[in-house]
Amino acid sequence: MNYFYLTFKMKILHRYIITEFIPPTLLALFIFTFILIMERLFDSINLLISKGVSLLSVLQLLGYVLPSILVYTIPMAILAGTLICFGRLSSDNEITAIQASGVSLYSIFLPVIILSLIVSIFLVSFNEQIAPRAFNRFRQLYYQIAQRNPILKLEERTFLEIEDYRLYVEKVKQKKGKLSGIIMYQMEEDGFPTLITAQRGNMVSNEQQVLFRLFDGSIQQKDKYDPNKYSITYFENYDISLDLSQTPPPTAKRIRQMEKSELLREIRKLKKDNIPTHSLEVEYHQRRSLAFASFVFCLIGIPLGIKARKKGKSVGFSLSLGLFLLYWFLLVEGITMGEKGIAPPLLGVWIPNLIIGIAGTWMIYRTAK
Template identity: 25%
Template sequence: MFGACLAAVALFGFVLLLGNAIRDLLGLVLADQLPLPAFLELLVLLVPYVAAYALPMGILTGVLLTLGRLSADSEITAMRAAGVSVWRLSRPILLLGLAGMGLGLYLNFEAMPRARTRYQHTLAEVVRSNPLRFIVPHTFIREFPGFVVYVGEKEGTLLRDFWIWELDAQQRVLRIVHAQTGQFDFDEEANALLLSLHQAQVESRDRANPEDFSKPPLVGTFARSEQVRLPLDSVFARRTVRQKLKWLTLAELRERAAELAAAKSAAEAQHNADASELKAHAQRLLELRLVLQEKGQNALAILSFAAIGIPLGIRVSRRETSANLGVAVAISLGYYFLNVAAGWLDRQPELRPDLLLWLPNLLCLALAWRLFRRIGQN
C-alpha cells in the first residue's frame, strides 16, 4: 500500500510540478533569462507546494489500486473467510492516512508557505540580478506598459537595430522610434531601464486620432536622445515581494489574526465608527479564517480520501490501473469543485463559508462510513 501511494503521489506531484514550471518558468528559460542552476533551485522550491495537493489524490489512488487488485484476485474474500474483518484490514490504511494528514498539516502550515515565499523572492532576484537579460534579440517585448520593444542584435548593453512603439490606452501606435544603436542602463533605485538612443528617427502621430493617416506624421532625426525610462514594475516585483495569506505560516497567520481582531475591536469601540470600515475589518478576518480552514481541511482530505478509498477499492474490484486512476481523479475533482464553490462565498459572511469549506470532507467521511457498514453487513 505504501509503495503504491508513494508512486501515485509522485505521479500527481510531477504533473502539478510540470504545470507550474511551464506557467512560471518556461518562458524565462526559453528567453535565456533564467540560468539552469536557478531553474533547478526553483523546481525544488515548488515541491512542497505541489506535494500539498498531490498527497490526497495520491493516497486515494494508491488505496484504490492496491485494494482493487486484492479484491479482483479474491484475496479480500480469502482474508474475510479466514476471519479478518474489514475493520482490521482497514487499520493500517487508516494509520497511513493519519500519517499523511500529519505530513499535510506540516506542508500546509510550515513547509509550503516558507518554500513559496522563498520561491517568489528567488525568482524576482534572479531576474533582477541581470535585468538586461530580459531584452531578447529578434523578439517583440510587450511587457513594458504602453510600449512594444524590438531589438535586432544585442552585445552586452549595446543594442543594434532598435525599435520602440509607444501605444495609447487602446493599443494604437502614437510614436515610432527606430535607432541604429542604443544603450541600456539599470536604475536599481527606481526599478527601471534607462535607454539612450543614437542615430535615431522618430515618427509621431496625432495623439487624438493616431489612425488618421490623412494627416502627415511628424518625423525627426537626432544623433543622440535623452534617456528614456522604461519601468520594470510590471515585469518583475521590487525587492519586497508581497506575501499572500496562503504563504504565511501558522504562527504568522495567528499573529495576523490577532492584529486584525484588535483593529476590529478598536474600530467597534469608537462611537462614530464608519460602517464601511467595520465591514472591511470583518472581511479581512473572514479571508484569514478561510485560509486557515482551507489549509486544515486540505490536510484532513488525505485521511478522508484514504477512508473512502477502502470500501470503494473493495467493492469496485477492478484490476485495471486506468479504471482505478479514473475513479480517483473523478472523486478528487468533485472534492475540489465543492471546495472552490465554498470559497466563492467569501463575500457573503452570513453563509459562513469558512465552515462550508469542511463540507467536502464531511461528505467523504459520511459516504465512507455508509459504505463500510454496507460491506460489513455482506
C-alpha cells in the same frame, strides 16, 4: 500461545497491506505532481534557454514551487493508492481469503487508515508552514533574478511598465537582449506622454540599472501649451537609463505566502479595526481541510476500490481524478460561501471533507457488514 500467534499473523497481514498500498501511492504522487508541474517546467525551460537564467536558479525556482503543488497531489495520491490497493486485493479474491481465515475487514482496513491519518497530521504543519514559506522564497528569488535580468519580464507584443515608461516590443531575442519594433511611452507630469519609437535596440542591465540603447528612431512630444502642436526629433542612436535600485523588493506578502502565525496575527489585527477577515479565515481553515483530505480520501477509497473489482492502475487513477474533481467543486463552493459570509469560513472549507468522510465511513460499514 494463541494470542502471540494471532498477533504475529496480524503483523504480517498489516505489513503486507502496507506494501500493497505504498508503491501505487508513490507512483500516483509522481504522476500527479509531474502533470501539475508541467506548466512551471515549460516556463523554467523558457527561462533557461531563451532568457539566460542559470540552471541553478531555475532548479531553485522549481524546488520552491514544489511544496505548493504537493499540497494537492499528496491527497490525490493517497486516494489513487487506496483505490488501486484494495481494487487489486478484491479482484484477486485475497480479501475473501483473508476473511475466510477469521480476520475481520476492519483489521484489513486499519493499517491504511492509520497511515493516511499520519500523513494528514504531517500535512497540517506542511500546509501551514512549509508550503507558504517556500512560495515566499520563490517570489523573493524571482524578484532577485528579475533585478539582475529585467529582460525576462519582457514579452513580445506585450506592454511592460518600468518606472514612468510603458514599453512595447515587436520582437525580442531574450538571451542577447536584442529588440526590434520598439515603442516607448514616457509619462509626463502634464499628462501628455512622450512617444519614442525605434526600429531596433539593445537592452543591457545589472542589479542597479537597465540601459535601453535605441537605433534609427524618433521622439514625438506634444507642446504642453498647445496640444495641437507637437515636435518630432529623429535620432540614429538614443540611450535611456532606468534606475532599478529605486524599485523596492516585494515586502508585502500575499495571503498564500503567510504562515500560520502571520495569518492569525493579521486576522486579530483586522478584527480589532472592524475589518472583514473572511478571506484570511478561509485560507487559514482551508490549509487544515486540505491536509485532512488525505484521510477522508482513504475512507472513501477503500470501499470504492473493493467494489470496483477491476485490475490495473488506470481504474484507480480515473476514479481518483473523478473524486478529486468532485472534492474540488465542493471546496470552491465552500470557499465562495465562506468569503462572501454566506457560511462560516470553517464550515465552508470543511464541507467536502464532511460529505466525503461521512459517505466513506458509511460505505466502509456497509462493506464490512
